[in-house]
Amino acid sequence: xxxxxxxxxxxxxxxxxxxxxxxxxxxxxxxxxxxxxxxxxxxxxxxxxxxxxxxxxxxxxxxxxxxxxxxxxxxxxxxxxxxxxxxxxxxxxxxxxxxxxxxxxxxxxxxxxxxxxxxxxxxxxxxxxxxxxxxxxxxxxxxxxxxxxxxxxxxxxxxxxxxxxxxxxxxxxxxxxxxxxxxxxxxxxxxxxxxxxxxxxxxxxxxxxxxxxxxxxxxxxxxxxxxxx
Amino acid sequence: xxxxxxxxxxxxxxxxxxxxxxxxxxxxxxxxxxxxxxxxxxxxxxxxxxxxxxxxxxxxxxxxxxxxxxxxxxxxxxxxxxxxxxxxxxxxxxxxxxxxxxxxxxxxxxxxxxxxxxxxxxxxxxxxxxxxxxxxxxxxxxxxxxxxxxxxxxxxxxxxxxxxxxxxxxxxxxxxxxxxxxxxxxxxxxxxxxxxxxxxxxxxxxxxxxxxxxxxxxxxxxx
Numbered sequence: 001x002x003x004x005x006x007x008x009x010x011x012x013x014x015x016x017x018x019x020x021x022x023x024x025x026x027x028x029x030x031x032x033x034x035x036x037x038x039x040x041x042x043x044x045x046x047x048x049x050x051x052x053x054x055x056x057x058x059x060x061x062x063x064x065x066x067x068x069x070x071x072x073x074x075x076x077x078x079x080x081x082x083x084x085x086x087x088x089x090x091x092x093x094x095x096x097x098x099x100x101x102x103x104x105x106x107x108x109x110x111x112x113x114x115x116x117x118x119x120x121x122x123x124x125x126x127x128x129x130x131x132x133x134x135x136x137x138x139x140x141x142x143x144x145x146x147x148x149x150x151x152x153x154x155x156x157x158x159x160x161x162x163x164x165x166x167x168x169x170x171x172x173x174x175x176x177x178x179x180x181x182x183x184x185x186x187x188x189x190x191x192x193x194x195x196x197x198x199x200x201x202x203x204x205x206x207x208x209x210x211x212x213x214x215x216x217x218x219x220x221x222x223x224x225x226x227x228x229x
Numbered sequence: 230x231x232x233x234x235x236x237x238x239x240x241x242x243x244x245x246x247x248x249x250x251x252x253x254x255x256x257x258x259x260x261x262x263x264x265x266x267x268x269x270x271x272x273x274x275x276x277x278x279x280x281x282x283x284x285x286x287x288x289x290x291x292x293x294x295x296x297x298x299x300x301x302x303x304x305x306x307x308x309x310x311x312x313x314x315x316x317x318x319x320x321x322x323x324x325x326x327x328x329x330x331x332x333x334x335x336x337x338x339x340x341x342x343x344x345x346x347x348x349x350x351x352x353x354x355x356x357x358x359x360x361x362x363x364x365x366x367x368x369x370x371x372x373x374x375x376x377x378x379x380x381x382x383x384x385x386x387x388x389x390x391x392x393x394x395x396x397x398x399x400x401x402x403x404x405x406x407x408x409x410x411x412x413x414x415x416x417x418x419x420x421x422x423x424x425x426x427x428x429x430x431x432x433x434x435x436x437x438x439x440x441x442x443x444x445x446x447x448x449x450x451x452x
Contacts, residue, residue, distance in 0.1 A: 013270040018346070031343065039346035040268045042241040044410045058407060083354070115259070118246070118267035119346040126311070126410050179286055182272040182354050 002046050004098055005134030009077055009186035014041040014129060015177060016073070016102055018119075020167045020192025027195050036168045036176050039119045041102070041190075045129035049216055054127045055202050057223045059105055067106045068220075070200055071193035072151035072208040074144065074163050075100035076170060077135055078187040085178040087171040093183070094174070096135040097144055099216040100190040101151075101208050103128035106199070130208075130218045131188065141212055145169055148211040149194060153204050161194030163210075232276055232326060233362025237305060237414040242269040242357060243405060244301070244330055246347075248395050248420025255423050264396045264404050267347045269330070269418075273357040280449045282355045283430050287333050288450060295335045296448075298428050299421035300379040300436040302372065302391050303328035304398060305363055306417075311410045315399035321411075322398070324365045325372055327438050328418040329358035329446070334427070358436075359416070360444045369440050373397055376439040377422060382432055389422030391438075396420075 001010045018037040019025045025032055047053070059065045079095040102123070109122035141147070144163060151159040168176070173191065177183065200206060202222035209215040230237060246265040247253040253260050275281070287293045307323035330351070337350035369375070372391060379387040396404070398419065405417065428434065430450035437443040 013272070015270075037345060039348050040270055040352075042243075042268055042409065044241070044412070056408075113344045116341045116344055117265055118348075120267050121408050124268070124409055180284075180349055181270065181352055184272070 002048060004048055004132045007135045011043060011186040011188050012184045014188045016041055016190040017173060017192040021161060021165050021194040022167060023195035024193055036173050041129050042124045044126050045124050047127050047130050049132035051218060052221045053103055053130060053218045054223050055220055056125050060222060065105060065108045067199050069104045069106045069197050070151055070206050071102040071104060071197050072149055072159050073100045073102055073190040073193050074149060074210055075131060075188055075190040078183045078185060080185050083178050083182045085174055087175045090171040090174045091138050094138050096137040097141055097213055098131055098135045099208050099210045099213055101130040101216060102190055102193060130216055132216050133214045136213050150209050152207045153200060158198055159194055159196035165194065166191055230274065230276065232360055235363045239414045239416055240412045241415050244269060244418040245401060245420040249389060249393050249422040250395060251423035252421055264401050266405060269357045270352050272354050273352045275355045275358055276360045278445060280447045281331055282451050283448055284353050285451045293333060293336045295427050297332045297334045297425045298379055298434055299330040299332060299425050300377060300387050301328045301330055301418040301421050302377060302438055303359060303416050303418045306411050306413055306415045308413050309410065311406055313403060313406045315403040318399035318402040319366060322366055324363035325369055325441055326359050326363050327436050327441055327444050329436055330418055330421060331356035358444065358446055361442045364441050378437050380435040386426055387422055387424035393422060394419060
């Protein structure tokens with residue numbers, strides 16, 4: 001169970017979309033997908049507003065892997081158990097929206113992608129999935145596809161876009177996912193990140209903001225420094 | 230969820246790819262120098278003889294109409310842990326079970342060749358089968374010396390021994406827990422030996438591991 005603002009949810013899975021903004025696809029050099037590109041993050045990565053993102057020593061001490069990136073994303077939370085949802089009914093199965101930061105061990109991910117390995121370890125370190133600060137219900141957000149989305153590191157804007165640039169919109173994404181898998185109440189779907197991804201280092205402060213939802217703030221600390229907060 | 234008479238609450242299922250030499254070769258995959266992990270989500274789990282459902286979205290699509298069996302030894306975590314050393318690995322194991330990592334093979338190869346994540350091909354509902362019970366470590370002297378086999382409609386398709394694993398359990402647990410916190414009830418599937426092959430609606434799969442038992446599951450087409 002995780003409490004996001006006043007709402008507690010018990011997700012069984014976190015599904016993320018890769019390459020869902022054209023400008024981000026250009027910077028990654030990946031293909032434009034014909035259908036939503038999905039990967040999972042495991043529940044051990046979830047933290048909420050104002051909790052630290054822990055930069056693993058394993059990455060920090062290894063020159064091959066010592067880059068960790070932020071990625072701000074609009075996430076939505078599933079309301080009820082569902083499968084094979086049609087695009088028309090999608091919003092009946094969504095509890096609400098929040099901000100998600102898909103923290104990624106970038107060099108490790110790139111190495112795994114090139115060698116055609118799963119995208120797992122680079123995405124699922126503990127604390128690599130900040131979420132919050134609140135869940136805004138479907139009624140509170142008139143159009144989830146017209147929200148400014150931005151991310152600052154130490155006060156400097158790094159990502160700035162609008163959810164209207166999502167390649168696969170929420171109805172299409174949700175229809176596709178529920179064609180494949182049963183979704184459970186509390187499950188989290190992160191809709192992908194816009195351009196501007198880049199590294200963070202211990203000491204950095206990340207502020208991820210989506211219009212009408214709020215700002216998710218997390219400090220980056222080096223593993224082992226948890227007690228010095 | 231209940232496996233035999235034991236209740237567990239997994240938060241994740243982690244699987245090893247390419248952990249038997251012959252299997253890595255049959256999939257034209259390089260032999261790994263460190264364990265290759267991927268995740269299965271909870272929607273995929275079934276137990277206790279429930280049918281494996283062959284999704285229509287695969288069955289009706291020539292590009293994706295191959296679903297494979299993979300039998301594996303799985304172990305279940307007894308407590309929350311992070312950064313454990315291989316010497317202490319067995320202190321964190323609640324027991325062993327049989328696991329079937331059902332895989333939409335053509336979809337997996339399609340995704341792999343495009344450098345995409347291994348996710349959707351592995352996580353259809355009913356694609357993770359576990360059972361028939363959890364056998365505690367004191368009943369299994371050596372988990373790396375167990376015959377493992379899979380029969381399809383009575384015919385042997387996979388037959389090996391867990392002694393052929395490339396990465397042994399202590400090594401994989403040390404490696405994995407170095408990355409992420411494991412929770413009580415999480416389980417790890419240790420990879421499949423060679424002999425993977427397709428299943429069809431109507432098939433009956435029987436998977437056995439010495440000292441653990443046998444699980445039997447029918448494959449049916451999605452309604």
